[in-house]
Amino acid sequence: MTDGRNLRRRVTLKDVARDAGVSRATASLVVRESPMVADGTRARVLGSMARLGYVYHRGAASLRGRRTQTLGLIVTEVTNPFFGELTTGVEAEIDKKGYVLLLGHSHDSLEQQARLLRTMFEYSVDGLLLCPAPGTTVNDLEVLAGLPCVMIARRVAGAHQAGYVGANNRLGAELATRHLLQHGARRVAFVGGPVYSSSRAERAQGVEAALADAHLALRPEWSVPSPSTWEGGYEVARRLLRRSHRPDAIVSYNDVVAFGVLVAALDMGLQPGADVLVTGFDGITASAHQKPSLTTVSTQPRELGRRAGWQLTNLIEYTTAEPEPDIPAPVLVTRESCGCPPAPKGHSL
Amino acid sequence: MTDGRNLRRRVTLKDVARDAGVSRATASLVVRESPMVADGTRARVLGSMARLGYVYHRGAASLRGRRTQTLGLIVTEVTNPFFGELTTGVEAEIDKKGYVLLLGHSHDSLEQQARLLRTMFEYSVDGLLLCPAPGTTVNDLEVLAGLPCVMIARRVAGAHQAGYVGANNRLGAELATRHLLQHGARRVAFVGGPVYSSSRAERAQGVEAALADAHLALRPEWSVPSPSTWEGGYEVARRLLRRSHRPDAIVSYNDVVAFGVLVAALDMGLQPGADVLVTGFDGITASAHQKPSLTTVSTQPRELGRRAGWQLTNLIEYTTAEPEPDIPAPVLVTRESCGCPPAPKGHSL
């Protein structure tokens, strides 16, 4: 006895066509829901498909049709839930437009990113969503050769063909800082973020702008870069808060860094929200779940992903020459860490 | 003038072959790194490929070759970082074996899961990794028709063909409970988890087994299911801790639930680790970053993902009839929430 499972040939459109007594082209039209098929014929073909257990072979379709309905997403970090939430948003958006997601993690490595780009290209993705690893240049993107592409959260200078979706870094940091000033802060520090990143620079500018309006300045020794990790925030905050002349407020580069700042303060016997005011940036779910809960500039990561997916599918389907950057307005979510009362139950952004 | 970009035909193996003066078959052998090609010929072909800017077309290759080097991963929840960390592990493992990941989120919906299964099938994935949505039955998996498949974290009764990678729920909960008893706990509650899930039942059994050894019992009103969310943990803990006769220790269904429990305790003026001992389950990164830090049963989510990827690729390449379930031993990571000193800096599992 041989194994029936292995012998069973894949059911093809040809089989369906024969069974239904039509040509392959007609069967193909039915699969693709073309209106140009007579109702009776369509019903007959659908019946055969169901009876024979036909499943559409997208690989074959795309070889001929030049579209894979496949999108690549390359994210960098992985310890940061921001990227997880973003990915969810992307998937939700493209799924409803009939695309599927090919996922890769570059771990902030240029080599790994280059490999992934090539792989995605080999798989003939219809378009690409990329959170570029730090140090990415236009040259690194040349392999893409005209493939529709949208950058997320980080920009690559000179990549004009590519779309962009990201937070308004400057405005966001400005909002946070202004709010802290209203709460009486006068000695504001800015903590975390990769040294030479554009996003860190932009956020720092926002802090400075808000301070300037209050006739204050960001002291250079209080603008401290760090890895964008919990540990980064923890270490820097410890150092800053240990001094006798210490900041009375800390604007953090992102939420994960802010979490480290919160714990550092608590470990030193300082109450965030009272002894030192703290804000984050991103608005990941966990920001609502800290104790004290974290005031943050929400970029609504899920929504950001959704928009990136939207922009990319548009780029593919309508081929704009130079897409408009999509930079949604950030919203300040006030919670305990800046001295505000906790948000009402169930409230989240 | 017409746009040169659109006119440029894709460079095919045929072009390469012509340029190098060999047949397509030979060029194909070179691409696939076959040793059966003369060194000189190979060099010539590789040269042509580089000069012409050839990129391998995997779609075409798999249509003929019957392998797409593509794996599907369907994940359920999204608010829980556990799945993010798991995904990273999966990707790391399959990437080095030359596979690529097709990602889908079922959001715990059976309909969405069914759609995703079908889609992955249409894309001819070589295998599937599935965290089944609650309520999934063997029937739901029939569409897979022999496709190699590995379940992650949750089992589907009767799915014998499929592999399985998941935590040892019973043992894990037992370890945690024993540890709490050693710290002097006597009134232990078990909080969170979906009512009828096998994993909740197994973890509850572990708690009971440890308590039984100490001649104690799990009081029915102290075994409280809840959504596996922060909110779920928060609400249940509030209710339990409000009573005069309250638990002195809470074993939480997972880390996210435990985070809610921690904050509920703090909100009520109780110190976790002193007034009430708390443990989690999963070992997500954030467990080390709470204040107080969370003692947890680590299943090492990344490692779990790695193993699932390993099992699936093995299943594909060596076709075992009935794969062995892979149930790694959980490890208890002790931190502040059970009254232990915080783990040393940089320590994580």
Added chain:
DNA sequence: CTGAAAGCGCTTACAG
């Protein structure tokens, strides 16, 4: 509205 033919870019036997 339907059918016959060609082709997407590769790999797989099979000769030589």
Added chain:
DNA sequence: CTGAAAGCGCTTACAG
């Protein structure tokens, strides 16, 4: 070690 032919399962013009 290399070449000519057939075919993977679809879609795309093009007739009718």
